[in-house]
Amino acid sequence: MLRTPYEILGVSENIKRNELRIPYRETIHQYKQGQISAEEYRLVCRAYETLTIDQKFDLYQKENNWVQDLPIDQYTPQQLAVEPDLLSVLKERFQNATLQEIDAQDPTTGHTTLYSAARSGNEEAVSYLTEQGAEADLLQRTKSTALHGASFYGHAGVIRLLLESGASYAVINCYSNVPEKEAANSAVKEIFEELKTSPFVQAAANNINWFKERKNGWGKHIDEEYYSQRQTLLHCASKKGYEDLVRLFVEKHSANLDITDNNLNSALHLAAYGGHCTIVDYLLKCGCNARLENRWGMIAEQEGRRHGDAMMKIFENIREQDMFEMARKGVDWWFRYHFGSNSPNANDKHGTSLLYHACRYGQALVAKWLLEHGADIDAQLQENPKSTALHVAVFYGHVTTVELLLTHGANSNIKNQLRLAPLEEGRHSDVDESRWNKVRELVLRYRNNLTSMKSISVHVYDDESSDQEPFIKVELDVDQTQNHLRELLTGEWRERCRHFSIARHVLPSDQSSTGLLLAVHHARYTRTHFLSVPLHLALHQTATISDIEFKNITTFKSTINPRQVKQHIVSTNSKTNVAKFTLTIPMEQERKFQFKEFFLDMGYVIHYV
Numbered sequence: 001m002l003r004t005p006y007e008i009l010g011v012s013e014n015i016k017r018n019e020l021r022i023p024y025r026e027t028i029h030q031y032k033q034g035q036i037s038a039e040e041y042r043l044v045c046r047a048y049e050t051l052t053i054d055q056k057f058d059l060y061q062k063e064n065n066w067v068q069d070l071p072i073d074q075y076t077p078q079q080l081a082v083e084p085d086l087l088s089v090l091k092e093r094f095q096n097a098t099l100q101e102i103d104a105q106d107p108t109t110g111h112t113t114l115y116s117a118a119r120s121g122n123e124e125a126v127s128y129l130t131e132q133g134a135e136a137d138l139l140q141r142t143k144s145t146a147l148h149g150a151s152f153y154g155h156a157g158v159i160r161l162l163l164e165s166g167a168s169y170a171v172i173n174c175y176s177n178v179p180e181k182e183a184a185n186s187a188v189k190e191i192f193e194e195l196k197t198s199p200f201v202q203a204a205a206n207n208i209n210w211f212k213e214r215k216n217g218w219g220k221h222i223d224e225e226y227y228s229q230r231q232t233l234l235h236c237a238s239k240k241g242y243e244d245l246v247r248l249f250v251e252k253h254s255a256n257l258d259i260t261d262n263n264l265n266s267a268l269h270l271a272a273y274g275g276h277c278t279i280v281d282y283l284l285k286c287g288c289n290a291r292l293e294n295r296w297g298m299i300a301e302q303e304g305r306r307h308g309d310a311m312m313k314i315f316e317n318i319r320e321q322d323m324f325e326m327a328r329k330g331v332d333w334w335f336r337y338h339f340g341s342n343s344p345n346a347n348d349k350h351g352t353s354l355l356y357h358a359c360r361y362g363q364a365l366v367a368k369w370l371l372e373h374g375a376d377i378d379a380q381l382q383e384n385p386k387s388t389a390l391h392v393a394v395f396y397g398h399v400t401t402v403e404l405l406l407t408h409g410a411n412s413n414i415k416n417q418l419r420l421a422p423l424e425e426g427r428h429s430d431v432d433e434s435r436w437n438k439v440r441e442l443v444l445r446y447r448n449n450l451t452s453m454k455s456i457s458v459h460v461y462d463d464e465s466s467d468q469e470p471f472i473k474v475e476l477d478v479d480q481t482q483n484h485l486r487e488l489l490t491g492e493w494r495e496r497c498r499h500f501s502i503a504r505h506v507l508p509s510d511q512s513s514t515g516l517l518l519a520v521h522h523a524r525y526t527r528t529h530f531l532s533v534p535l536h537l538a539l540h541q542t543a544t545i546s547d548i549e550f551k552n553i554t555t556f557k558s559t560i561n562p563r564q565v566k567q568h569i570v571s572t573n574s575k576t577n578v579a580k581f582t583l584t585i586p587m588e589q590e591r592k593f594q595f596k597e598f599f600l601d602m603g604y605v606i607h608y609v
Contacts, residue, residue: 005060045079046066049079081120097132110140147162163198198226199233208245234255237249239271241271241275285318323346329363332369352381367405395428402442412443459536460489516535
């Protein structure tokens with residue numbers, strides 16, 4: 001004869017339904033201690049569901065029948081999370097799941113998959129789900145969170161995992177209890193006490209006073225990446241919608257806006273996913289990168305789309321800013337992230353270019369971006385006096401902007417409608433003598449720089465990181481090559497040297513035909529016409545060339561990051577010094593820049609396909 005759910009749980013049929021939690025908790029711990037089998041535990045789970053879920057209980061009362069054996073393929077994610085033996089099935093079910101699918105709640109109980117795993121003490125499932133970005137603070141029907149469930153059911157290890165993933169210890173359920181108040185044992189209480197000293201845990205609870213009281217800091221850098229999810233305090237506050245805390249971290253502590261976590265989510269991703277419009281608007285106006293893709297290949301705007309028009313309008317508004325006003329104000333991040341398909345040579349209704357606007361107000365960073373994206377450096381005003389960007393930068397004494405234009409090859413001899421070249425037009429009355437002299441010196445030096453240079457001083461060091469004196473100092477003609485320099489090295493030095501480098505940038509390897517000056521120019525100075533002399537070069541040891549190809553472009557497009565590439569290089573080339581590798585991943589310019597900076601710091605040379 002089949003046992004009843006009450007018999008399986010070992011309770012009387014007169015027990016109140018809300019008291020069933022106690023025998024269920026005892027059974028869970030018996031299973032974790034190996035006192036009952038997986039089959040018996042599975043039967044207990046079905047019995048508990050039958051007696052505590054209204055729809056199933058009503059059916060049992062009416063027909064005296066209940067489901068004891070459920071095929072695995074009919075399990076919900078919540079049911080899979082309760083049984084440790086089914087973790088592999090849960091992972092397979094969530095292999096391509098979005099955050100929204102991972103956080104889905106049961107329509108009757110409000111249980112998330114994470115809540116079910118936490119309540120049953122399934123630490124491996126909790127660890128897996130939190131690493132995927134599951135939200136720990138979603139409320140189930142009694143307004144309890146996963147942290148409440150783990151606390152009441154006495155799972156100290158789960159408490160640690162949840163607090164470290166950003167669960168709030170301050171949520172109050174319908175019984176007026178915070179999670180700690182429902183602690184089933186002393187081990188749970190000790191974990192709460194220990195982790196409340198963590199800045200990340202305090203941020204998760206929106207305890208802004210904890211941070212304000214620590215005027216000298218809290219022992220960690222503001223951009224510290226915490227625990228397995230590698231999230232910063234800004235990630236945590238943005239995800240949870242704590243606007244005051246977000247502002248504190250950004251304005252008082254200069255938090256980095258664009259750090260990504262283990263799932264490649266930025267703070268903007270998490271704020272958009274959570275529907276926190278005011279935080280999204282604030283982060284965008286602070287200049288965060290709205291183009292970053294997370295591991296699912298989604299930018300923040302896509303994550304926020306489910307929250308409707310209000311969220312979408314925020315992203316539209318930032319894109320629709322007046323580009324000429326952005327140039328005048330020097331909002332360089334707007335050009336990097338929101339310029340879109342606009343032309344860098346766009347003119348306003350008066351025929352004034354973006355570059356001219358930027359240079360008129362000395363906005364060198366905007367001017368630099370425009371030049372790097374194809375702006376015509378010598379474009380003249382379409383209306384009188386038909387001056388160039390260099391004319392106006394010189395006239396207003398913007399030293400940095402003048403230097404930028406000159407290093408990018410601006411023509412200092414173009415005459416405007418008044419038949420005046422830069423310098424000849426004079427200066428604005430607000431430009432003092434000191435600034436004017438600096439501008440004059442730059443322009444005059446530029447005109448005479450390369451044409452007057454006949455030779456160049458070169459100092460060669462054994463190692464770039466060495467504090468020793470150079471082992472050779474020479475004067476080379478400007479058209480001589482690396483081979484000429486190598487011929488000047490003596491025995492041991494010549495044998496050790498196959499290449500030269502400057503500031504960890506390896507000079508191009510065509511040593512016989514490329515002039516040394518041009519090689520240095522390409523490796524270190526890119527577009528500038530000014531060189532720091534003497535040139536400080538270092539010997540670059542012979543390195544094994546290793547071409548590593550990531551062939552599955554679809555898989556790696558949204559998930560690959562510099563750390564993963566580095567790990568791949570180390571694991572496949574543990575005994576070699578990799579000097580070159582090939583990425584076959586299509587990338588936008590912004591991500592290429594991130595890869596370049598990361599690997600140049602390691603001394604690698606990168607070639608993109």
